[in-house]
Amino acid sequence: MQLIKSINKVKKYINRQKKLGKTIGFVPTMGYLHDGHLSLVRAAKKENDLCVMSIYVNPLQFGPREDFKKYPRNLKADMKLAISAHVDLIFCPTDKEMYEQDFTTLIEVGALGNLLCGLSRPGHFKGVATVVGKFFNIIQPDVAYFGQKDAQQAAVIRKFTRDLNYPVKIKVMPIVRESDGLAMSSRNTYLSLEERSDAVIIYKALQKAKKLIELGNHNPTIIKRFIVDTIKEKGKIDYVEIVNQDTLERVKKIKGKILIAVAVRIGKVRLIDNLVIKA
Amino acid sequence: MQLIKSINKVKKYINRQKKLGKTIGFVPTMGYLHDGHLSLVRAAKKENDLCVMSIYVNPLQFGPREDFKKYPRNLKADMKLAISAHVDLIFCPTDKEMYEQDFTTLIEVGALGNLLCGLSRPGHFKGVATVVGKFFNIIQPDVAYFGQKDAQQAAVIRKFTRDLNYPVKIKVMPIVRESDGLAMSSRNTYLSLEERSDAVIIYKALQKAKKLIELGNHNPTIIKRFIVDTIKEKGKIDYVEIVNQDTLERVKKIKGKILIAVAVRIGKVRLIDNLVIKA
Numbered sequence: 001m002q003l004i005k006s007i008n009k010v011k012k013y014i015n016r017q018k019k020l021g022k023t024i025g026f027v028p029t030m031g032y033l034h035d036g037h038l039s040l041v042r043a044a045k046k047e048n049d050l051c052v053m054s055i056y057v058n059p060l061q062f063g064p065r066e067d068f069k070k071y072p073r074n075l076k077a078d079m080k081l082a083i084s085a086h087v088d089l090i091f092c093p094t095d096k097e098m099y100e101q102d103f104t105t106l107i108e109v110g111a112l113g114n115l116l117c118g119l120s121r122p123g124h125f126k127g128v129a130t131v132v133g134k135f136f137n138i139i140q141p142d143v144a145y146f147g148q149k150d151a152q153q154a155a156v157i158r159k160f161t162r163d164l165n166y167p168v169k170i171k172v173m174p175i176v177r178e179s180d181g182l183a184m185s186s187r188n189t190y191l192s193l194e195e196r197s198d199a200v201i202i203y204k205a206l207q208k209a210k211k212l213i214e215l216g217n218h219n220p221t222i223i224k225r226f227i228v229d230t231i232k233e234k235g236k237i238d239y240v241e242i243v244n245q246d247t248l249e250r251v252k253k254i255k256g257k258i259l260i261a262v263a264v265r266i267g268k269v270r271l272i273d274n275l276v277i278k279a
Numbered sequence: 280m281q282l283i284k285s286i287n288k289v290k291k292y293i294n295r296q297k298k299l300g301k302t303i304g305f306v307p308t309m310g311y312l313h314d315g316h317l318s319l320v321r322a323a324k325k326e327n328d329l330c331v332m333s334i335y336v337n338p339l340q341f342g343p344r345e346d347f348k349k350y351p352r353n354l355k356a357d358m359k360l361a362i363s364a365h366v367d368l369i370f371c372p373t374d375k376e377m378y379e380q381d382f383t384t385l386i387e388v389g390a391l392g393n394l395l396c397g398l399s400r401p402g403h404f405k406g407v408a409t410v411v412g413k414f415f416n417i418i419q420p421d422v423a424y425f426g427q428k429d430a431q432q433a434a435v436i437r438k439f440t441r442d443l444n445y446p447v448k449i450k451v452m453p454i455v456r457e458s459d460g461l462a463m464s465s466r467n468t469y470l471s472l473e474e475r476s477d478a479v480i481i482y483k484a485l486q487k488a489k490k491l492i493e494l495g496n497h498n499p500t501i502i503k504r505f506i507v508d509t510i511k512e513k514g515k516i517d518y519v520e521i522v523n524q525d526t527l528e529r530v531k532k533i534k535g536k537i538l539i540a541v542a543v544r545i546g547k548v549r550l551i552d553n554l555v556i557k558a
Binding site: 104111129159247 | 384439
């Protein structure tokens with residue numbers, strides 16, 4: 001496995017591979033890898049000649065009061081995991097090269113970025129779209145892999161990729177969960193033992209909501225109320241929304257394919273989770 | 280020469296050529312071709328295996344009161360010129376395919392797009408950057424060619440291409456002028472005979488300003504005043520600015536490489552022109 005930090009060097013690597021006719025699967029991450037990330041690598045390895053992973057905690061997608069500085073980082077451990085998963089190249093650029101002093105350009109997705117997480121994290125999805133757009137231009141992947149845990153991120157990336165005609169196929173892989181159901185996330189490491197145990201309530205609430213829907217409850221207000229009531233003992237609700245998976249607009253009735261998305265603070269840790277349901 | 284209207288078909292064409300190892304020079308235009316465009320084609324043909332030209336009057340870069348509807352179009356004449364210039368492919372997509380109903384994504388370059396022409400054409404450079412970003416993703420050119428006549432457009436395109444790491448080299452070719460000095464532009468066709476003759480004042484004013492600078496006048500206020508006074512008999516000044524060519528910020532002293540940029544209304548027709556000077 002190679003580790004490259006310079007944009008120019010990675011471009012040269014990519015050009016060489018392209019000339020050899022190799023297809024490239026790309027897994028963008030912020031590092032602190034867990035099994036969720038590795039499920040993306042497995043798909044990328046299976047479907048392409050090469051798997052390129054980026055490890056980059058992107059300052060542009062963090063708000064001024066968010067956890068950019070304390071976001072967990074451990075390149076050594078990440079490299080071990082990446083090697084064991086047969087990643088071909090890790091690209092971990094510096095902030096200085098990614099955002100030069102006179103950097104100003106942003107990719108703006110519009111309304112989609114201002115809903116759900118966008119409400120409490122203004123500018124977040126501009127930062128996400130911009131860095132992913134940059135990576136697509138640097139890595140020129142055939143396919144890029146994202147996790148369904150970040151459902152809104154997946155929708156935003158699908159949207160700007162299509163709107164701007166990027167020649168990249170977007171694949172969104174299922175949420176990988178801990179044995180008790182908590183969605184895997186690098187931020188889970190922030191949780192105290194008690195908070196970790198409380199956090200399971202999010203998955204439980206989603207599962208129970210699913211059962212209610214299967215039993216014939218198709219009223220989003222009632223389902224949302226149920227989820228809020230279930231979670232609020234253990235965490236502070238940021239949002240619970242039942243929306244169209246692509247437009248992220250609220251649905252009036254739970255019918256067809258819908259997304260239940262929640263954001264909750266357990267202690268000081270903001271966690272997100274979601275469930276796609278076919279009703 | 281081929282003419283392709285569908286994005287998918289052009290992508291297939293590009294993929295075929297890429298697999299054959301062909302390099303692609305790209306000349307984006309709004310059609311109604313003149314010798315300025317053809318100078319870009321000549322450079323593209325010389326420096327690449329293939330020359331792809333787009334002909335597309337991009338609605339996104341026109342304001343609601345601007346000349347989108349009456350912008351001159353003549354695909355038949357354009358095709359003749361393109362054939363004689365050995366263009367390999369003309370890509371002329373439909374608005375419907377370029378901007379699907381739910382299209383929302385924009386490429387935003389920041390301050391650079393709000394100066395000079397950006398002041399009287401708000402949103403114009405967002406439209407330009409977005410459509411060029413889309414074309415870069417569709418055509419995947421090695422080199423893209425633009426005219427120096429649109430100096431701010433060139434600066435905006437250089438900027439977003441670099442900020443977003445597009446793997447495309449940007450070349451900006453010199454202004455091509457009519458025999459009396461008027462910069463070639465598809466919009467010159469709007470001019471009445473009298474206006475056409477008046478319009479020469481723009482080039483004359485720039486040339487005289489150049490001489491004044493060569494004679495040792497390095498004060499931008501004085502040079503600007505001179506240009507304004509020279510042009511104002513024949514046209515309504517939108518702006519006259521003496522700026523850094525990359526940042527488009529006003530210079531305090533005319534020293535080193537600077538850009539004199541003007542926008543003038545002759546009758547109802549808004550014309551732009553500029554001169555790069557090394558002082």
